[in-house]
Amino acid sequence: MTTTAAPAAPAAEAASLTPTLRQLWHRARWFLAAAAVLLVAGLLIAGLGDSTAYPSLDPRSAAPDGTKAVAQLLRAQDITVDTTADADRLATPGGADTVVLPLPDLLTTDQLRALAAAGHRRLVLISPDSTALDLLAPGLHTAGTADLPLAVSSASAVPLCDLPEAQRAGSAELGGRLYQVDADSGATGCYPRQGYPALARTSTTQGTEVLVVGSGRFLTNQRLANDGNAALALGLLGTQPHLTWYLPDYQALPAGTAAPQKSFTDLIPDGWRWAALQLAVATVLAALWRARRLGPVVSEQLPVVVRAAETTEGRARLYHRAKARDRAAEALRRAVRHRLAPVLGVPLGGGDPDPTTLLAALGERLTGHRDPAGPRDLLYGPPPSDDAALLRLADDLDALERQVRQP
Amino acid sequence: MALTGRTALLAALGSLVVGLLLPSWTGIGVVGGTVLLGVLADLLLAAPVRTLQLARTGDGAVRLGEPATVTLTVGNPSGRPLRARLRDAWPPSVFRPGTELTASRRRLLVPPGERRRVDVELLPTRRGDHRAHRVTIRSLGPLGLAGRQGSHLVPWTLRALPPFTSRKHLPSRLARLRELDGRTSLLTRGQGTEFDSLREYLPGDDVRSIDWRASARRNTVAVRTWRPERDRHILIVLDTGRTSAGRVGDAPRLDAALDAALLLTALATKAGDRVDLLAHDVRPRGTVLGRSATEVLPAVTNAMALLEPALVETDLRALTAAALRLAPHRSLIVLLTGLDAGPAEDGLLPLLPQLTKRHEVVIAAVADPLLAELATGRGTLPAVYAAAAAEQTQADRRAIAERLTRLGATVLDAPPTALPPALADTYLALKAAGRL
Incomplete structure (x- = not known):
């Protein structure tokens, strides 16, 4: 049955909820403004802050492991400091200049040969390996075995040699790779650590003075002010009016690495990579297709669900946990008395019939069926002593009730 | 706007073109451009959603457990045919349980300048006022690649009245009531009774109910009768x-x-x-x-x-x-x-x-x-x-x-x-x- 009375006729006219362009602009302009402010602020911060990360021992780096400080000191002494990442520039014939070469082993053998032939006045090698030593520093070898060169961490050491720069500087923090000096080569070893020099000087046949240090740590901004580090650095690097600081390409693989293995993607035809890319585009489109809902989810207030019998069930569990056999038995007995009284014609005075009248009526009804003491114990007896007795009592009460109803 | 599965399928098929014929950015650009052109064309050529004219008629109240029908009329005033998917959103408890998704969604084709009716079958499972939420329409373009989507507020309230399942007991109780009314032979006056009529004394009537004044006016002995008071x-x-x-x-x-x-x-x-x-x-x-x-x-x-x-x-x-x-x-x-x-x-x-x-x-x-x-x-x-x-x-x-x-x-x-x-x-x- 549908009643014709419409209690709530449409209150408002139908209206489109799709925003117009003007509404979109009004709604979005503050978000757009906020996004623009964020973007500008980000660009400003990125532009102002010097976030370029230089590798260690880079004369442009002001970081603790950079060497900007020593470069500035050298410039203050009217020495021109150039940096180059181009190994070929090192091969151009030099004049009165110094070349700093960190990790010379990152250069190829040919480059090293060209460098040796270029005839620079002074060459400072920072922790070179045996290849570079063989080509650039005759009479010097790495200490320890070829597989396991001897190296220690930098620590303060005394010169113990007659190298003028070392004598001037006094003790300095040296370490890193340790070297061996051939006795008859005319090379000098200084700052010995564990018996092997951490700084060594030799010269090539072209007249280039080659200085080898095990570690460039004493040149860094962090350590330069310690000990005699600064004096040693200026002594090593500041003898010539030009200084060229080579910036090694740390990404370059050391020479002699095995040929790369072919991976799966190298083996499949080239076109399939593009097809996979196109498939990814299709996946994104499919995601967009599925993500767009046909209108928002409609929510609804749900009613609370409380079962009316919950309190009774809770009471039953309480009885059970407390082993309240007496209360349970009394409840069952009273219910049976309450049901039997009307059947037997006994008045229900205030919910519970009079015991004597009820028992008398019961005895009369059950004469011959049961001993008279049974119903009394059943209806008014002591509480059951254990769980089994309670179960028995419930069954006995049922039996009694059945007997009374159908004698 | 909204895309369809066809767009994704087209882009997926495009990967064959890219893989076999044009394995380069050019190929991806060609396929992407084609899809984009199709989508743009669809968006331009789809019937506009905002100008659609929507109205509702139908049942305003229904007894709980009985179905109601609310009719939505969609008018397309534009010059382009409207091929659309429509969702008439109501709170979930208004639909027959289990059909919430299917009952609220329809496919619709409205030629230019015409109107179509959409009957939405509702079966409230909860008492009270149920308000229509909104009507969302996705109007697809001729290629079926993309469509415009928008919502309209078309208010309607369906009131679910109490079911009154006990009305099956009403006829028997009314019969009892008529019996009660027709008996009218309460001869004793009491609280909640009113005078009904006079009638001839019959043997067995209580002599206390004899109206002597009325008996004096006629030749027979009259007794007053009472009936339960009305208009309580x-x-x-x-x-x-x-x-x-x-x-x-x-x-x-x-x-x-x-x-x-x-x-x-x-x-x-x-x-x-x-x-x-x-x-x-x-x-x-x-x-x-x-x-x-x-x-x-x-x-x-x-x-x-x-x-x-x-x-x-x-x-x-x-x-x-x-x-x-x-x-x-x-x-x-x-x-x-x-x-x-x-x-x-x-x-x-x-x-x-x-x-x-x-x-x-x-x-x-x-x-x-x-x-x-x-x-x-x-x-x-x-x-x-x-x-x-x-x-x-x-x-x-x-x-x-x-x-x-x-x-x-x-x-x-x-x-x-x-x-x-x-x-x-x-x-x-x-x-x-x-x-x-």
Whole structure:
């Protein structure tokens, strides 16, 4: 049955909820403004802050492991400091200049040969390996075995040699790779650590003075002010009016690495990579297709669900946990008395019939069926002593009730 | 805007073109450009959604459990055909359970300048007002690659009225009522009876009812007869507090109480009595006052549609005061509440004398059939304890009922299906006894 009375006729006219362009602009302009402010602020911060990360021992780096400080000191002494990442520039014939070469082993053998032939006045090698030593520093070898060169961490050491720069500087923090000096080569070893020099000087046949240090740590901004580090650095690097600081390409693989293995993607035809890319585009489109809902989810207030019998069930569990056999038995007995009284014609005075009248009526009804003491114990007896007795009592009460109803 | 599966499929097929013919950025650009062109063309050529004209007609109210149809008319004023998917969003409980998704979504084709009707079949599963949420339309372009999507607010309210399942009891009770009215042979005068007619004395009539004055005017001896008074006032008070929220079977107690109140209203209206309704927990939730006999049942039904159990303790003092205010003269006050020990002892027992002083009071409570079921549990220890707890609860309810009866009220405590006829019978019995 549908009643014709419409209690709530449409209150408002139908209206489109799709925003117009003007509404979109009004709604979005503050978000757009906020996004623009964020973007500008980000660009400003990125532009102002010097976030370029230089590798260690880079004369442009002001970081603790950079060497900007020593470069500035050298410039203050009217020495021109150039940096180059181009190994070929090192091969151009030099004049009165110094070349700093960190990790010379990152250069190829040919480059090293060209460098040796270029005839620079002074060459400072920072922790070179045996290849570079063989080509650039005759009479010097790495200490320890070829597989396991001897190296220690930098620590303060005394010169113990007659190298003028070392004598001037006094003790300095040296370490890193340790070297061996051939006795008859005319090379000098200084700052010995564990018996092997951490700084060594030799010269090539072209007249280039080659200085080898095990570690460039004493040149860094962090350590330069310690000990005699600064004096040693200026002594090593500041003898010539030009200084060229080579910036090694740390990404370059050391020479002699095995040929790369072919991976799966190298083996499949080239076109399939593009097809996979196109498939990814299709996946994104499919995601967009599925993500767009046909209108928002409609929510609804749900009613609370409380079962009316919950309190009774809770009471039953309480009885059970407390082993309240007496209360349970009394409840069952009273219910049976309450049901039997009307059947037997006994008045229900205030919910519970009079015991004597009820028992008398019961005895009369059950004469011959049961001993008279049974119903009394059943209806008014002591509480059951254990769980089994309670179960028995419930069954006995049922039996009694059945007997009374159908004698 | 919205894309379709066809767009994704086209892009996926494009990977063949890219892989076999143009394995380069050019290929990806060509395929992407084609898809983009198609999507743009669809977006441009799809019928606009914002200018669509939507309107609703259909059922405004329906009895709970009966289907209703709400018709949505979609007019397409643009010059392009509208090929669309439409979703008429309603709260989930308005649809037939299990069909929420399918019932609300349609495919639609509206030629330019024409209108189409969409019938949405609703079957509310909950009482109360259900409001249409919004109509969302996705208008697809001619290629079916993309479409414009937008929503319209097309307000409509469907009121789900109480089901009044107990109306099957109405014919039998009306027959009893006619019997009661036709008997009219109450020879004794009492409270709640009015003069009916004079008739000839028959042997066996009480001599005290002989009207000597009338007998003097005619040749025969006349006796006065009386009939139950008509046009009595009945105030039905619904307690919508927390005890009415408890579920008995699958529905809250309140629903059973509403059913009983509806049957009583229908019966009393037919009997010529005036019926008022008050729903109250901590404050009045709804009243129906002073309606004429023809409009009281619809008014009561409508007022009941919006009643929900409130999870608060009923303020019985305020409820009693409101009831007394609405019933200044002697009335039958039917209080549909709970018989739980706590609220009844603290609230109802001390306040009942105020009501019974001047009024006839019937207190009707919805009993839980689960209690009777629990009470028969035997065999295991938990079952026996549950039986004992159920017996204890029932004994408590009986004790409360007993005390209320002693204070002069008529107490009914019956399960949901039995309560409406029991209340109707009580009303008829009170009427027959002239106690209204």
